[in-house]
Amino acid sequence: MVLMATKTQRTERRTDALSKERIVEAAIEILDADGESALTFRALTTRLATGSGAIYWHVANKNDLLAATTNDVIARVMTDVASGAEPREAIRAIALGVFDAIDAHPWVGAQLSREPWQSAMLQIFESVGGQLQALGVPERAQFASASALVNYILGVAGQNAANARLLPRETDRTAFLATVAARWAQHDPAEYPFVHQVATQLSEHDDREQFLAGIDLILAGIGTIDPGSS
Structure with missing residues (x-):
């Protein structure tokens, strides 16, 4: 029972640490290196050393992920424009x-x-x-x-x-x-x-x-x- 509890706690900590920002960052790295065809949830789980369920908690599908990565890149552009x-x-x-x-x-x-x-x-x-x-x-x-x-x-x-x-x-x-x-x-x-x-x-x-x-x-x-x- 102690071992099972420890394993559960570790899994929860790893899932909690996996934010949408980290997923988007990893997805951008894959897209930049190998293009859209290389962006799969399997590739993401490998890069992030996590399970697919943890990723699906934050993004519903590949289209959702592509929208999030595009939004992230464009948001940075708009942030960099001088307000004055x-x-x-x-x-x-x-x-x-x-x-x-x-x-x-x-x-x-x-x-x-x-x-x-x-x-x-x-x-x-x-x-x-x-x-x-x-x-x-x-x-x-x-x-x-x-x-x-x-x-x-x-x-x-x-x-x-x-x-x-x-x-x-x-x-x-x-x-x-x-x-x-x-x-x-x-x-x-x-x-x-x-x-x-x-x-x-x-x-x-x-x-x-x-x-x-x-x-x-x-x-x-x-x-x-x-x-x-x-």
Whole structure:
């Protein structure tokens, strides 16, 4: 009886120590290392040295776990945005934070696209929308403006992460882009005049700077909205 009681106490202590935060942290490590297909409850039990019941106590299924991990990553981005920043700079900080988060955790972009109604998406939409309100964007234009910004942020960030996954990790980015630029230059300039014009910029461009340039273009357009027009 004493041995059974001791065993029960140890099990309870181990279960109590297994918080949802620890489960999410372990899940993120698995997702970052091996992708979504590697995230299973069996893999989690092995990594956390616990039973599946202890994990199911905190998360109902894999979809619930993916939502929790995505929410955790995006929440960190929003926490890092300076509260006293000017609205335009705050929007740029939110955008760049999400861009970098998806670059570091490519599965986040896929999850946000798959379930756009989840809490993480609401965090992004609320943060961007709140800054547009502070910027003085007319109420009638706030939804369209926030949608344009959020769709751009997630679209470009997701595509950038997808492009990175297509290439081996050891790929030299500058050399790769130089090769692509050389291919562009081989096309008939009469048929592709613009491509020829910008080919030299391709190998030298910075993804983050180009991304922020797009944010600035959208904000410039939003800034032309007439507050008095219907």
